[in-house]
Amino acid sequence: MPVRNIRTITATPATTLATTLAFALLMSGCEPEGASGETPSQPYTDFFTPIPESAVFPTDNPFSEEKRVLGEFLFWDPILSGGMNVSCASCHHPEFGWADGRDFSIGVDGMGLGPNRTGVLETPFHSPTVLNTAFTGIARTEVSDDFVSGPYFWDLRAATLEDQAIEPIRSEVEMRGSGFLEEEIMPELLARLAAIPQYADLFSAAFESAEPITETNLAQALATFQRTLKTSPTRFDRFLAGEETALTGPEVVGLNKFINGGCTDCHSGPLLSDVLIRENQPVQVDRPAVRTASLRNVERTAPYMHDGSRRTLRDAIALYEGRDDLGVTLEDDDFGDIENFLRTLTDDTFYRDVPPSVPSQLPVGGDIGN
Ligand code: HEC
Numbered sequence: 001m002p003v004r005n006i007r008t009i010t011a012t013p014a015t016t017l018a019t020t021l022a023f024a025l026l027m028s029g030c031e032p033e034g035a036s037g038e039t040p041s042q043p044y045t046d047f048f049t050p051i052p053e054s055a056v057f058p059t060d061n062p063f064s065e066e067k068r069v070l071g072e073f074l075f076w077d078p079i080l081s082g083g084m085n086v087s088c089a090s091c092h093h094p095e096f097g098w099a100d101g102r103d104f105s106i107g108v109d110g111m112g113l114g115p116n117r118t119g120v121l122e123t124p125f126h127s128p129t130v131l132n133t134a135f136t137g138i139a140r141t142e143v144s145d146d147f148v149s150g151p152y153f154w155d156l157r158a159a160t161l162e163d164q165a166i167e168p169i170r171s172e173v174e175m176r177g178s179g180f181l182e183e184e185i186m187p188e189l190l191a192r193l194a195a196i197p198q199y200a201d202l203f204s205a206a207f208e209s210a211e212p213i214t215e216t217n218l219a220q221a222l223a224t225f226q227r228t229l230k231t232s233p234t235r236f237d238r239f240l241a242g243e244e245t246a247l248t249g250p251e252v253v254g255l256n257k258f259i260n261g262g263c264t265d266c267h268s269g270p271l272l273s274d275v276l277i278r279e280n281q282p283v284q285v286d287r288p289a290v291r292t293a294s295l296r297n298v299e300r301t302a303p304y305m306h307d308g309s310r311r312t313l314r315d316a317i318a319l320y321e322g323r324d325d326l327g328v329t330l331e332d333d334d335f336g337d338i339e340n341f342l343r344t345l346t347d348d349t350f351y352r353d354v355p356p357s358v359p360s361q362l363p364v365g366g367d368i369g370n
């Protein structure tokens with residue numbers, strides 16, 4: 001269960017004065033310059049919640065270590081791609097924060113890893129991290145025992161992690177390739193898995209059924225593994241829990257500018273995302289509508305935005321310069337402060353094990369240069 005500590009900020013007389021002055025300026029029609037670094041009038045826990053210590057597993061796919069182990073092998077095994085050369089890890093690799101460090105991803109005709117991966121066909125979207133996907137949706141939903149995380153993808157088209165897992169397998173550009181039709185690939189993969197004794201054993205151990213190698217079970221195992229991939233609480237979480245010295249003064253200024261600058265209208269909750277598609281989103285021209293991005297570990301998952309068009313975190317923040325239609329009045333001076341704050345969301349202790357081999361005996365992760 002996530003802890004929801006309430007930390008009430010008691011306004012000092014100075015803060016009250018500054019807030020009153022800012023309010024008076026607004027009322028008189030003069031915009032205050034930049035976003036204020038003053039303590040916001042609401043407690044921080046009105047905007048953010050500490051990151052949960054562990055995932056809530058759905059009742060129709062409860063956790064088991066056997067499922068996790070199977071899911072991990074499947075995640076790294078290129079047997080799931082038509083040409084047996086791409087795995088989930090080709091585009092979601094721990095070295096790149098479980099994303100791939102590219103603007104767009106290269107799937108079936110690719111060689112290499114991350115920015116060094118070469119090939120011709122690219123995905124239409126930037127690969128997001130799969131870390132913390134167990135917590136997607138917590139911003140909008142009270143977490144109860146029947147909480148189901150989601151939805152997923154930039155356009156939110158997959159309701160659950162189980163639904164999501166089948167999509168890259170069916171996608172011609174990501175994993176299927178042109179050698180198989182969409183309706184052919186799943187029967188082909190299930191037959192391949194059944195022919196490998198270690199997979200037959202792993203599926204039997206994970207699922208109680210006479211014929212455990214099914215599409216549903218494949219998706220459940222992948223989802224179970226991914227639900228265990230998460231970042232641990234950072235100094236920001238300790239700050240939210242009431243440890244006032246966990247952030248430095250400049251970081252608190254950045255946090256306050258993030259709130260007073262309107263960022264929390266969309267970037268809220270434990271992942272700093274409401275997981276909604278908003279009308280007034282930051283990247284608008286000629287681009288599809290996408291959901292608010294999570295900002296957990298954002299320092300580790302450059303480049304940014306659904307098209308990877310912003311190379312650095314500073315560039316991503318600078319996108320909001322002067323956007324008063326978003327309710328923000330950020331100026332150059334504010335970017336660095338906000339960046340300092342966003343770096344407090346970084347945790348580098350996340351799981352990054354790479355299995356030494358996969359049951360198919362194909363190269364671990366696919367043609368990624370291991
Ligand atoms: C060729 C690169 C590639 C491969 C291979 C790949 N993915 Fe992805 N993944 C992406 C891209 C790109 C997106 C964003 C697509 C979109 O939003 O339409 C994505 C999105 C996701 C998401 C959604 C994350 C979120 O926050 O919405 C999950 C989960 C995921 N992938 C898991 C997997 C799994 C599991 C596999 C293997 C079965 C896999 N991916 C294979 C590139 C890849």
Ligand code: HEC
Pocket residue numbers: 258261262263264265266267278280281282283290291292293294295298301303304305306307313316317320326328330338
């Ligand atoms: C109206 C909702 C909204 C507001 C307000 C908003 N954002 Fe965003 N933010 C988004 C959306 C949507 C995306 C993804 C946009 C895309 O990929 O094209 C995003 C993406 C980002 C990213 C890139 C994350 C990544 O991994 O690609 C950063 C950094 C960011 N926002 C910071 C901020 C800051 C700082 C503010 C306040 C100045 C802010 N946002 C205000 C909706 C919002």
